[in-house]
Amino acid sequence: xxxxxxxxxxAVLLGGITATAVTSGSVATHDPASQFSDYVLAPPMRIHVxxxxxxxxxxxxxxLRLEDRLERRYSEDRTxxxxxxxxxxxxxxxxDDAEWFPLGTDALGRDVFARLVRGARLSLGxxxxxxxxxxxxxxxxxxxxxxxxxxxxxxxxxxxxxxIALPGIYVAVTLRAALPLVLTPTEIxxxxxxxxxxxxxxxxxxxxxxxxxxERQKEYAEAARAAGGGRTxxxxxxxxxxxxxxLLVQATLLxxxxxxxxxxxxxxxxxxxxxxxxxxxxxxxxxxxxxxVEAPWLLAPGVAISxxxxxxxxLLRTPKLPA
Amino acid sequence: MxxxxxxxxxxxxxxxVLLVVFVSSxxxxxxxxxxxxxxxxxxxxxxxxxxxxxxxxxxxxxxxxYVEWLGRAVRxxxxxxxxxxxxxxxxxxxxxxxxxxxxxxxxxxxxxxxxPLGVITGSRRAGAFATIARxxxxxxxxxxxxxxxxxxxxxxxxxxxxxxxxxxxxxxxxNWLTIVVARARxxxxxxxxxxxxxxxxxxxxxxxxxxDALEEPCIRAVLGRGLSAxxxxxxxxxxxSLAPVVGVFGAVVGSVLSGSFAVEIIMSWPGLGALMYEALxxxxxxxxxxxxxxxSVFLATGVLAGDVALAVIDPRVGxxx
Numbered sequence: 001x002x003x004x005x006x007x008x009x010x011a012v013l014l015g016g017i018t019a020t021a022v023t024s025g026s027v028a029t030h031d032p033a034s035q036f037s038d039y040v041l042a043p044p045m046r047i048h049v050x051x052x053x054x055x056x057x058x059x060x061x062x063x064l065r066l067e068d069r070l071e072r073r074y075s076e077d078r079t080x081x082x083x084x085x086x087x088x089x090x091x092x093x094x095x096d097d098a099e100w101f102p103l104g105t106d107a108l109g110r111d112v113f114a115r116l117v118r119g120a121r122l123s124l125g126x127x128x129x130x131x132x133x134x135x136x137x138x139x140x141x142x143x144x145x146x147x148x149x150x151x152x153x154x155x156x157x158x159x160x161x162x163x164i165a166l167p168g169i170y171v172a173v174t175l176r177a178a179l180p181l182v183l184t185p186t187e188i189x190x191x192x193x194x195x196x197x198x199x200x201x202x203x204x205x206x207x208x209x210x211x212x213x214x215e216r217q218k219e220y221a222e223a224a225r226a227a228g229g230g231r232t233x234x235x236x237x238x239x240x241x242x243x244x245x246x247l248l249v250q251a252t253l254l255x256x257x258x259x260x261x262x263x264x265x266x267x268x269x270x271x272x273x274x275x276x277x278x279x280x281x282x283x284x285x286x287x288x289x290x291x292x293v294e295a296p297w298l299l300a301p302g303v304a305i306s307x308x309x310x311x312x313x314x315l316l317r318t319p320k321l322p323a
Numbered sequence: 324m325x326x327x328x329x330x331x332x333x334x335x336x337x338x339x340v341l342l343v344v345f346v347s348s349x350x351x352x353x354x355x356x357x358x359x360x361x362x363x364x365x366x367x368x369x370x371x372x373x374x375x376x377x378x379x380x381x382x383x384x385x386x387x388x389y390v391e392w393l394g395r396a397v398r399x400x401x402x403x404x405x406x407x408x409x410x411x412x413x414x415x416x417x418x419x420x421x422x423x424x425x426x427x428x429x430x431x432x433x434x435x436x437x438x439p440l441g442v443i444t445g446s447r448r449a450g451a452f453a454t455i456a457r458x459x460x461x462x463x464x465x466x467x468x469x470x471x472x473x474x475x476x477x478x479x480x481x482x483x484x485x486x487x488x489x490x491x492x493x494x495x496x497x498n499w500l501t502i503v504v505a506r507a508r509x510x511x512x513x514x515x516x517x518x519x520x521x522x523x524x525x526x527x528x529x530x531x532x533x534x535d536a537l538e539e540p541c542i543r544a545v546l547g548r549g550l551s552a553x554x555x556x557x558x559x560x561x562x563x564s565l566a567p568v569v570g571v572f573g574a575v576v577g578s579v580l581s582g583s584f585a586v587e588i589i590m591s592w593p594g595l596g597a598l599m600y601e602a603l604x605x606x607x608x609x610x611x612x613x614x615x616x617x618x619s620v621f622l623a624t625g626v627l628a629g630d631v632a633l634a635v636i637d638p639r640v641g642x643x644x
Contacts, residue, residue, distance in 0.1 A: 174611075306466040
């Protein structure tokens with residue numbers, strides 16, 4: 001595994017996950033909210049290319065047959081092969097004449113794959129939004145501290161140190177619990193993003209401060225000052241642009257932490273509400289009991305969370321602690 | 324002890340105390356500011372609720388409550404839990420013990436796996452073992468305790484090898500050895516779930532530090548003099564490479580605490596994280612503050628231990644402070 005290959009794999013994985021999240025409407029095999037009472041805890045329907053007689057075909061699936069409703073036993077109907085249709089009726093992949101659940105269904109008979117794909121939009125969306133807000137706040141606070149120095153600098157950096165020292169998830173849970181619990185999904189999205197931004201900004205602020213304080217001594221900054229540029233102008237036009245590369249790296253560090261934080265919050269019931277298919281909510285529904293043994297495919301959101309974090313870790317290849 | 328080192332550690336100790344005071348005060352304030360309190364969630368006679376509020380002192384201004392709480396907290400009396408009607412100190416110490424047990428065993432396991440592996444992968448760039456170990460740790464590093472817990476639960480439920488959930492019965496009969504073994508069996512799953520990602524990140528950190536140490540001129544010099552590579556790696560380079568890893572020990576303790584939150588809730592391990600969560604949701608003012616105090620004591624102790632260890636390993640620490 002060379003350096004280049006790992007980075008490439010990470011980029012492809014991250015690109016794939018992001019593309020899926022963006023186009024979730026057409027990738028999903030069903031509406032994530034619809035329930036199929038004939039398919040409760042149905043197993044994943046895998047794509048086949050070889051039929052029982054050993055001949056190769058274009059990708060197809062076998063429809064499911066309900067054997068026993070009480071025991072929730074299903075079997076593949078080997079007599080019918082349903083061709084997978086690509087880019088058909090506005091869906092990336094679909095089959096005619098039967099329901100297709102690529103990752104099975106949950107305890108309410110909902111399509112796990114559809115929920116997973118829609119969840120990508122929510123879970124990654126909230127993480128990305130929070131990271132963006134955290135970086136803006138961090139850049140401004142760090143910029144002010146670095147450019148002005150003195151008492152403001154001391155105070156801002158002390159606060160940053162304090163927030164960095166605390167384990168993020170406890171701060172997130174405490175802040176979230178202190179805010180009104182019953183909100184609309186949109187309000188919840190922004191509440192969670194705001195809570196995460198509060199945890200994330202100090203790390204960006206410290207780095208930005210260091211860069212700005214160093215850049216301030218350089219000749220171009222001296223020249224800008226000599227030309228009569230004010231402090232604010234100097235900061236916004238000349239010093240902050242120097243932190244771009246640093247901020248980009250910070251964004252990729254914050255993302256995995258926020259993806260995990262959303263999952264944890266939703267898992268314990270302080271994140272997205274039950275009806276919303278975020279990855280954390282799906283994990284909560286998977287529960288920790290016997291249903292896992294019966295339907296291990298309910299852990300798909302766990303795989304999705306890990307894959308997202310892995311893609312970023314591969315991309316960065318910098319050793320860091322789990323969030 | 325060197326004087327500057329003593330000053331350095333005294334400073335850090337003061338910071339730790341401030342951290343604990345700040346965190347528990349902030350938790351108290353946040354829960355107090357949150358809409359509703361524990362008593363308002365019951366559908367009882369308003370007069371009864373008012374009387375209960377008065378008994379607990381919740382009807383007075385927050386500033387008065389806070390000063391009184393702080394005065395008692397200094398004597399380790401954190402008030403009474405609104406839900407359990409028992410002293411917070413009692414509840415917290417009971418749960419904190421479980422978290423210490425889980426956290427310490429995970430920390431020890433992660434160190435025992437992560438550090439030696441990191442030394443090997445850091446000193447040997449090529450080779451099948453190092454390549455596999457590196458790839459595996461990038462993979463494991465990406466699976467957070469939230470997900471490892473689920474995966475291990477599934478494994479345990481399918482195979483039946485290990486008991487799932489809880490800490491086992493406290494009143495088991497038999498000699499002490501059978502009790503210890505019985506309890507230890509319940510500890511295995513949560514410990515693994517918590518330790519694996521941390522072991523992987525320690526491996527990555529140690530590996531990088533080892534690579535850097537091996538490029539230092541002094542290490543090249545002893546290698547040039549003909550000391551065996553094994554001796555140089557495990558004796559000299561290891562000691563040098565430990566400093567950056569021990570330097571992040573505080574952050575490691577932080578991630579143990581963070582990780583144990585999810586593990587405790589999924590695995591029904593009755594620890595501090597689970598209790599704190601319960602207190603927050605129930606708006607159990609004093610219990611939440613007590614949990615925050617205990618958690619920040621753990622964190623501060625971990626950071627302090629890291630500082631002391633760093634001072635022992637790296638003689639330059641005291642001088643720069």
